[in-house]
Every structure is written in structure tokens, then in C-alpha cells.
Amino acid sequence: MILSQTSVKVDGWLKAIDRLAEGSLTLLSLWADPPDVKMATLDAASGDINIISYVTRHNQYPTVGVKHPPAIRLERAIRDLHKLDAIGASDTRPWLTHTTAPYEFLPAEGEALHQIAVGPVHAGIIEPGHFRFTANGEFLVRLEQRLGYVHKGIEALMTGAPLNRAAKLAARTSGDSTVAYGFAFARAAEMALKIAAPPRAVYLRGLMAELERLANHFGDIGAICNDASFSLLHAQFGILRELTLRAAEACFGHRLMMDVIVPGGVARDISEDGVAQVRALLAEARRVFPHLIQLYDNTASLQDRTVTTGVVKPEYARQFGAGGYIGRASGRDVDARRTPGYAPYDALTFDVPVLTDGDVNARVWIRIREVEQSLGLIDQIVESLPNGAIMAELAAVRGGEGLAMVEAFRGDVLVWLRLDTEGRVARCHLRDASWFQWPLLETAVDGNIVADFPLCNKSFNCSYAGHDL
Numbered sequence: 001m002i003l004s005q006t007s008v009k010v011d012g013w014l015k016a017i018d019r020l021a022e023g024s025l026t027l028l029s030l031w032a033d034p035p036d037v038k039m040a041t042l043d044a045a046s047g048d049i050n051i052i053s054y055v056t057r058h059n060q061y062p063t064v065g066v067k068h069p070p071a072i073r074l075e076r077a078i079r080d081l082h083k084l085d086a087i088g089a090s091d092t093r094p095w096l097t098h099t100t101a102p103y104e105f106l107p108a109e110g111e112a113l114h115q116i117a118v119g120p121v122h123a124g125i126i127e128p129g130h131f132r133f134t135a136n137g138e139f140l141v142r143l144e145q146r147l148g149y150v151h152k153g154i155e156a157l158m159t160g161a162p163l164n165r166a167a168k169l170a171a172r173t174s175g176d177s178t179v180a181y182g183f184a185f186a187r188a189a190e191m192a193l194k195i196a197a198p199p200r201a202v203y204l205r206g207l208m209a210e211l212e213r214l215a216n217h218f219g220d221i222g223a224i225c226n227d228a229s230f231s232l233l234h235a236q237f238g239i240l241r242e243l244t245l246r247a248a249e250a251c252f253g254h255r256l257m258m259d260v261i262v263p264g265g266v267a268r269d270i271s272e273d274g275v276a277q278v279r280a281l282l283a284e285a286r287r288v289f290p291h292l293i294q295l296y297d298n299t300a301s302l303q304d305r306t307v308t309t310g311v312v313k314p315e316y317a318r319q320f321g322a323g324g325y326i327g328r329a330s331g332r333d334v335d336a337r338r339t340p341g342y343a344p345y346d347a348l349t350f351d352v353p354v355l356t357d358g359d360v361n362a363r364v365w366i367r368i369r370e371v372e373q374s375l376g377l378i379d380q381i382v383e384s385l386p387n388g389a390i391m392a393e394l395a396a397v398r399g400g401e402g403l404a405m406v407e408a409f410r411g412d413v414l415v416w417l418r419l420d421t422e423g424r425v426a427r428c429h430l431r432d433a434s435w436f437q438w439p440l441l442e443t444a445v446d447g448n449i450v451a452d453f454p455l456c457n458k459s460f461n462c463s464y465a466g467h468d469l
Contacts, residue, residue, distance in 0.1 A: 003340075003403060005051045013054045013062055016041065020068040026321040027436075028405070029414050030064060030074040031429040032082040037061045038429075040403065040414065042321075047339050051403065051416070056084055063088040070320045070436055077469075081155070096148040096468060108134040108142045116450065120149045127464035131453075138449045143442045151468040158417075158428040163189055163263050163394070166425045170415065171258050173430050174466030179205075179212040180408030181430065181466075182261035184415040187342065189263035190392075191402030192419050198389040201265035206344040207278070207381045208248070208257045209406070210374045214285070215244040216409040217367045217374075220461050224364055225296065227455045228305040236292050240285060247281040250274065265391035275382050282375055293368055306361040310444040310456030314356060320436045324411025325370070326460060328354050329362035336407040348380050360459040398423055408433065410461060432466030 008016070016039065019025040028040035028049065039052045054061055063086035065072035075086040076095035085092075093104060108115075113134055120128035128149040134142040154173055158166045170185035171178045183205055190197060197205070222237025245255040251274035252260045260267050271277075296302060312322070317330035327334055335352040337345040353369035355362040403416045411433025420426040441460050445453055 003049045003051070005053065005401075007053045007055075009054075010062065013039075013052065016052050017062070017064050017067050020064070020071075023318065027064075027068060027070050028321070028412075029416070029429065029431040029435075030071050030078070031416070031431070032078045032084050033418065033427045033429075034082050034084065035059075037078065037084060038416070039064065040416070042340075049340060049403070049405075059083060060085045060087045062086070063090075066090050068319075070439070073435065073439070094148075096151045098148055103146060105132050105144050105146075106142075110136070110141070112136055113141065120146075129464050133445075133450065133453070135450055138451070140445045140448055140450060140453070143445045143453075145438060145442060147438065147464060148468050150465050152465075154469050155428055155430065158425050161425050163423070163425070166417075166428060167262050168259055170428070170430060171261075173469065174432060174463040175256060175258075176216055177212070177408040177410070177413065177432075177463070177466065178256050178258045179208045179261060180406050180413045181415070182259070183209060184404045184406040184413045185417070185428075185430075186261050186263045186265075187404035187406065188402035188415040188417050189419075191404065192400030192417060193263070193395045193402075194400065195264065195392050195395050197265040197392055199386040200269075200388045201390045201392075202343045203381050203385050204266050204270060204390065205261055206348070207270070207378060207385075208252065208260060210378050210381070211244060211248050211251075211278075212257065213374050213409040214371060214378075215241050215248070217371050218244060220458070221296075221364060221367050221371075223461075224306070224360065224455065224458050225302065227458045228302050230299065230302050233292060233296060236288070240288065243281055243284060247277045250277040262391075264394050265389070267391075269390050270385075275385070278378060278382055282378060285371075285375060289371065296364070303361065305452070305455060306364060306459075307359060308357075309360045309452050310448060310459060312358040312440050312444050314358060316440055316443055317358070320440055322411070322436050322440055323407075323433050324409070324437070325363045325366040326437050326440060327411065328352065329366045330358035331356040334412075336405045336412040340405060342404070342406070344381065345377075347384075348377055350377050360455055363459045396423075410434065410463065411437065413466075430466075430469065432463050434462040434464075434467040438462050438467060 025041040030039050035056050036053045065075050072091050078084050080097040116133040118131040120130045130146040132144045171182040173181045218237045218241040222234040226234035248257050249255045251270050312330045314331040317327045317332050323334050333354045350373045398421045401418045405412050405414050414431040417428040418426045
């Protein structure tokens with residue numbers, strides 16, 4: 001993977017937009033570093049990442065979203081956060097900023113249509129988001145989301161923060177992916193500082209990332225079954241999730257392993273009996289997991305709810321650059337651990353499962369196969385865990401920039417940061433996989449019945465906090 005940076009005029013910016021629209025580039029993110037607007041793209045042929053910078057004029061820049069819809073919500077966020085306008089944008093409604101003015105949902109026309117408003121407060125201990133459904137009887141014809149209710153100003157809080165505080169903020173972007181965000185932030189900071197974490201720290205990071213993936217996939221599979229009224233599997237997968245979290249706490253002192261990954265390495269080593277704890281977890285998972293999957297696969301009433309429900313078309317997954325189980329269930333053979341790739345995964349053997357059905361069932365099976373791959377990866381990590389230091393000395397380099405992508409359980413997390421001459425964070429941008437997954441949920445519910453929305457939504461399990469920043 002080659003990471004390059006290019007400053008462009010209007011012609012270069014418009015050329016990049018055309019390449020996004022035709023599909024030779026994939027949009028990784030779009031953000032502001034005033035007066036610049038920056039766009040990270042992945043070249044489909046070479047696998048190289050390029051950061052394109054455009055200097056705004058009169059706080060304006062040419063819209064990306066008109067030709068490439070995945071940029072629309074990012075443009076709206078830039079407008080809210082930095083007062084930079086995308087000229088020619090098709091949607092200028094606020095996104096992260098909520099005002100007292102009424103929010104204008106998109107119209108839907110047709111006979112016998114009615115609307116159902118759900119949220120932002122939901123019937124459960126979950127994050128807030130508003131869903132506006134348009135239905136014909138029981139059949140959904142449109143879903144429009146309104147998010148931003150848990151916007152906490154995390155990027156603004158990072159500005160001027162020293163690295164240790166910024167790392168803590170990054171780890172709190174989305175709590176279920178605290179390891180992934182800490183990992184991505186640390187790697188971006190290390191690129192800016194031109195340092196490398198010690199080998200032992202790198203392998204411990206990989207171990208934590210796979211434990212986090214296991215815990216979340218166990219929880220998701222069970223929750224999807226629960227939304228299909230199969231509470232037995234929900235309970236059994238909940239046990240596996242709990243065992244994973246207990247192993248994480250035994251190894252690293254925290255159930256979510258929060259704040260263990262830091263720029264330069266890791267803040268603490270694995271406990272003395274940590275490897276034994278991990279091996280016990282793997283043994284129990286391998287004993288129980290296959291029986292639960294057999295039960296899932298052989299329960300006709302459960303299959304009736306998940307097969308052909310909530311289909312994401314492969315062309316939409318490609319256009320939005322969807323990663324994780326959503327993209328891979330719809331034919332996208334992508335995984336940040338492989339492309340662009342990073343240590344320790346460059347020295348480990350694993351497969352990336354891909355399916356093409358794009359329905360709830362396919363997203364469950366991607367999770368199942370990823371659990372199997374994570375068990376194998378953890379085996380490799382604990383068998384080859386190197387000895388040595390767990391922290392590198394932070395260099396005195398000032399004014400650097402860094403970008404990193406890490407594969408979280410729901411897809412790729414991107415972190416870009418720029419350090420000032422004092423070694424503090426001048427600007428940091430964090431992009432959750434959910435930015436490109438939430439819009440696909442709107443397409444997936446088309447033609448499904450109202451009662452299947454919770455099942456579709458749970459099979460996506462997009463982050464509100466990671467999206468709302």
C-alpha cells in the first residue's frame with residue numbers, strides 16, 4: 001500500500017469526483033481541515049490510498065455528493081462542523097447539528113401511503129436515532145434516517161489535546177469498538193511521529209482486536225436470533241460474549257480493553273495467566289459454537305425470517321464502499337487487515353469470507369465465518385507472541401501527519417491526524433464504517449414488512465456514537 005497526498009485545483013478535484021462516480025476510486029472519507037477540504041480515496045486497481053486536498057474559496061468547494069451519493073452525509077457534517085459549503089449540493093439540511101426548526105423529511109407520493117415515526121427514544125437501552133417510515137399497509141416503501149442525537153464534539157475536543165488525552169478520546173468514539181479506534185489512532189500517530197511500536201505490542205494489539213471482534217460477533221448473532229423470536233440462541237451467545245469479556249478483563253484489566261492501546265505501543269502487558277485464560281476461552285468457544293450454529297441453520301422458522309430479508313444489492317455495496325459483514329455479505333471482498341494491511345496481520349494466515357446474497361442470513365453467516373477466523377488468528381498470536389518491550393519512546397518529531405485504517409468488527413475505521421509544532425493534535429478526523437452503512441439500511445428495507453425492520457436493523461448494527469462523533 002502506498003499513501004500519497006495531492007493538493008489540487010478545481011480541475012483535479014472534479015476529476016477525482018468523476019473517478020469516484022465511475023467506480024475506479026472508492027471514497028474512504030471526506031473531511032475539513034479549514035481552509036482545506038480533504039478526500040481520502042482508494043484506487044481499486046493498485047490498492048493505494050491518496051489524500052486529495054482542495055483549498056476552499058469563500059468557504060466553498062465543489063460538491064462531491066451530486067455525482068457520488070456516499071459523500072452527501074459527510075458534506076452535510078462538514079457544513080455543520082466547519083461552515084464550509086458544498087456548492088451545488090442536492091441536500092443542504094443540517095445533519096449533526098439539531099436546531100429548533102422543523103426538519104424536512106423527503107416527500108413520498110402514492111396511493112394509500114402512511115408514515116410511521118420511530119425514535120429517537122427507543123424501547124430499549126440503545127442509542128437514539130429517528131426512523132421515518134413510509135408504508136403501504138405492512139410493506140415499506142421508504143425509510144429515511146435522522147441521526148446526530150449523540151453528537152459529542154469529539155473532533156473539537158481533540159483540537160489542541162496532547163497525544164495521551166487524544167488517544168483516550170479516540171477510544172471513546174464508539175465503545176463497542178474501543179480497541180479498533182485506539183489501534184487506528186495509535187497507528188496514525190506513529191506514522192506522524194515516524195516511530196514503530198515494538199513487536200510484542202503489535203501482537204498484543206492484534207490479540208485485543210480479535211477478542212473485541214469475537215465479543216461483538218457473539219453478541220450480534222444472538223441479538224439477531226432474539227429479534228426473530230429465538231431467545232434460546234440469544235441466551236447461549238450471550239454466555240459466549242460474557243466469557244470473552246471476562247477473558248479480556250483477566251488479560252488486560254478491562255472488559256472492553258479501553259485505553260490499553262496507546263501511541264507507541266500498549267499501556268500494559270498481558271497478565272501472567274493471560275495466555276492460559278485465552279486458551280480456555282478458545283476451547284470453550286470451539287466446544288459450544290458449532291452446536292449453536294447447527295441449531296441456527298436447522299431451525300426452519302428462524303431461516304424463514306432471515307433468508308431473503310433485508311437484501312443489500314451488490315452494486316449499492318460497491319458504490320458506497322461498504323465494508324465489514326455488510327459489504328462482504330453483498331460480494332465485496334474487502335478487509336482492512338489485508339488491504340491496505342497492517343501488522344501483525346501481515347504475518348498471520350486468515351481468510352476473508354464473502355457471500356453474495358446480501359440478506360440478513362448472509363450477514364449472520366459472515367459473522368459466523370469471521371468468528372472461526374478470529375479463533376484461528378488468536379491461536380497464531382498466542383503461539384508466536386514475541387518477548388520484549390511493549391512501548392517505544394515517543395520521538396520529538398513535530399508537525400507530522402498520519403493516516404491509518406483498522407478493521408473493526410463492523411468494518412474499517414479510518415483515523416487521520418495532524419500534529420502541530422508542539423506535538424499536540426492540531427486536527428483529527430475519525431470515520432466509522434457506519435457512515436457508509438447507514439444509508440444502505442434505507443435501501444435494504446424496501447419491500448420488506450414493517451415487522452422485519454428490527455431484524456434488518458440488528459443485522460446491520462450500525463454505530464450511532466461512531467457516526468455522530
